[in-house]
Amino acid sequence: MSALTAGAPGRTAFDVTALRAEFPILATTSRGKPLVYLDSAATAQKPRVVIDAVGDFYRHDNANIHRGVYQLSERATLAWESARACVATSVGGAVDEVVFVRGTTEAINLVAHSFLRPRLLPGGTVLVTEMEHHANIVPWQLAGAATVAIPVTDTGELDLVAAERMLRDRPVLLAISHISNALGTINPVEELCAMAHAHGVPVLVDGAQAAPHLVIDVAAIGCDFYCFSGHKVFGPTGIGVLWAKREHLDVMPPYQGGGDMIDEVTFAGTTYAAAPRKFEAGTPHIAGAVGLAAALTWLAAQDRVAIQAHEDALRDDATGRLAAIPGLRLVGTAPRKAAVLAFTLDGAHPHDVASLLDGEGVCVRAGHHCTQPLHRRLGLPATVRASFALYNTHDEVAALARALVKVRRLFG
Amino acid sequence: MRTTIEELYQSAIIEQDRSPRNCRRLDAPSHRAEGRNPMCGDEVAVELQLDGDGRITDIGFQGSGCAISRASASMMTSALQGKTTAEARELFDRFHALMTGGKVEPGQLGKLVVFGGVAEFPMRVKCATLAWHAMRTALSHEP
Numbered sequence: 031m032s033a034l035t036a037g038a039p040g041r042t043a044f045d046v047t048a049l050r051a052e053f054p055i056l057a058t059t060s061r062g063k064p065l066v067y068l069d070s071a072a073t074a075q076k077p078r079v080v081i082d083a084v085g086d087f088y089r090h091d092n093a094n095i096h097r098g099v100y101q102l103s104e105r106a107t108l109a110w111e112s113a114r115a116c117v118a119t120s121v122g123g124a125v126d127e128v129v130f131v132r133g134t135t136e137a138i139n140l141v142a143h144s145f146l147r148p149r150l151l152p153g154g155t156v157l158v159t160e161m162e163h164h165a166n167i168v169p170w171q172l173a174g175a176a177t178v179a180i181p182v183t184d185t186g187e188l189d190l191v192a193a194e195r196m197l198r199d200r201p202v203l204l205a206i207s208h209i210s211n212a213l214g215t216i217n218p219v220e221e222l223c224a225m226a227h228a229h230g231v232p233v234l235v236d237g238a239q240a241a242p243h244l245v246i247d248v249a250a251i252g253c254d255f256y257c258f259s260g261h262k263v264f265g266p267t268g269i270g271v272l273w274a275k276r277e278h279l280d281v282m283p284p285y286q287g288g289g290d291m292i293d294e295v296t297f298a299g300t301t302y303a304a305a306p307r308k309f310e311a312g313t314p315h316i317a318g319a320v321g322l323a324a325a326l327t328w329l330a331a332q333d334r335v336a337i338q339a340h341e342d343a344l345r346d347d348a349t350g351r352l353a354a355i356p357g358l359r360l361v362g363t364a365p366r367k368a369a370v371l372a373f374t375l376d377g378a379h380p381h382d383v384a385s386l387l388d389g390e391g392v393c394v395r396a397g398h399h400c401t402q403p404l405h406r407r408l409g410l411p412a413t414v415r416a417s418f419a420l421y422n423t424h425d426e427v428a429a430l431a432r433a434l435v436k437v438r439r440l441f442g
Numbered sequence: 443m444r445t446t447i448e449e450l451y452q453s454a455i456i457e458q459d460r461s462p463r464n465c466r467r468l469d470a471p472s473h474r475a476e477g478r479n480p481m482c483g484d485e486v487a488v489e490l491q492l493d494g495d496g497r498i499t500d501i502g503f504q505g506s507g508c509a510i511s512r513a514s515a516s517m518m519t520s521a522l523q524g525k526t527t528a529e530a531r532e533l534f535d536r537f538h539a540l541m542t543g544g545k546v547e548p549g550q551l552g553k554l555v556v557f558g559g560v561a562e563f564p565m566r567v568k569c570a571t572l573a574w575h576a577m578r579t580a581l582s583h584e585p
Contacts, residue, residue: 379508381482382451385566389447397481411483411506440451 044336063391071417083324113323129306133270134238137257142173144282157201186213186362208240213362214370223252265325269318279305345369351431369418390433445559458513477576484511488576515573
C-alpha cells in the first residue's frame, strides 16, 4: 500500500525531493532566486521521461504515420497508435473512443461542430456553469447555441438545485468542468451526469484541470465526452484528447477535411474513415502523442494515493498560511477542492502582486484566468492564483506566504 | 545595476498609485480618449483642454487598474500640464523609447525616468504606456 499512513497527520512519507529531481526545470532559478513554480494550472512542468520520449522519437522513430510501407513509418504508426491505447487505458475507455486533438480547446470545438451543431434547433441552448473557462463557453456560442449557466455559490460551488431545474428545460448539452481552473472546486460530475441523463441531456466534461490531480474513469463519471490537454498532465503542448462514447463518434460528421481521415475520395464525393481517424485530418502531432503517453505512463506508475495526500496537505498548508495574512481574501472555499488558491490582497492589484512575487522567484498567475463571467459573478476584476502540483513542497508554500507578507508591507 | 521590481515600486509607483495627481474629470475637455488593457483589466480615460495655440491648459485621467498603470497616468498628467501638443507627442516618443529599450537621454524625461525599470519587465510595459497611448489617441481626434 502507499506511504500515506507513515507520516505525521497532514504530512506523508511521500518523497517529494526524489520526485522533483525528475523535473530538470525545477532546479533552475528565476530572477536570481530558486524557481518556485506555482502556475501548474496554466501548464505543468515536464519530467525527464517526457522530454526524452519526445527527443527520442525524433532521433529514432520519426516518419509519417499510416502512409509508408517502410519499417520506420511502421514504427511511427505503432508509436502513435500505442499512445492512443495508453490514453484509453488511463481514462478507462476503449481505444477507438480516443481522438487526438491539439488540446482541450480543440476537443470542445470538435464537439461543438460535429455533435452540437447538427442537433441544434433555433433557440437551442447549452447548459454550462458560471465557473467555466472561456474554452467551455465560446465554442458553443460560435456553433450557434445560446449558453445558459448554472449559478455558483459564494463559496465557489455549483448550485445543484438550480442545475436540476435548468436541466428540465432540455438543453442540447450540459458542458461542465471537472475541476475549476480559477477556484479549484471539484465538481460533482458523477451526480450531474446522472441528473442530466435522467432528462435525456448528454454531458461533456472538461477535464483539463482534473487529469493532473485525479484518477480519471469515464465510465464511473458517466459522461458522454471527456477532454483534457497533454501539457497540463506533464506532457507536451499541442496534444490533447477527446474521449467520446462510440455511439456518438459513429454518427458525428468529420470536424476537418484532409488526408488520413478519408475512406475514398472522388470529385463527386468522399466517404470517410471510421472514428477516431475520421476526426484526425492531416499529419498530427505524433511526437506529442508519444510524449503524452510517456507522461500518462509515468503518472500511472506513481503512488497516486500518496500524491493525493501530498497535494491535499499542500492545499491545507497554503490555505492556513494565506488566510493568516491580514487583508488577504481567499476566493473559492469549497470543501472539495484541488490545490488551487485564488485570492485578492487589499490595496494591491493582482498584477502588481504577481510582479512583486516574480521578483522573489515565485511564479503565480494574475488576471481573470479566462473566466470573465465567474469574476463578474464574484464582483472581482481579477484575482491572483497559486496552483500546486505533485512536485511542489511545503517550503514553497512558505516562500509564497513570505513573499506575500512582503508585498503586504510594501502596500500597507 | 539592474532594478529590482521592489525598488521600482518603492521609488514612486506606490506613492503615485495611492495619491494620484489630476485624477479627475475635466468640465469641458476639448479632447478625450479611453484605453484598455485586456490582460490586466486596466482602464483609463484621458481628458485634455487645449487653448487656441495648441497648448495643454488642463489634463486629467480617470481609471482603474494596476499600480503601474495608475502611477504612469498620474505622472504623465503632471508632466504634460502647460506643454504644447508637439511637445506632448515628443515626450510620448521619448517615453515609448524608454519602455522599449530605445535611445533616450535620462535628462529629457524628468521625473518620468523612474519608469525606466519597467522596461526590464516586458509583460508590464503595456501597463505603463496605456495612458500615454490614450493621450496620443485623444490628441489625434479633432475636437
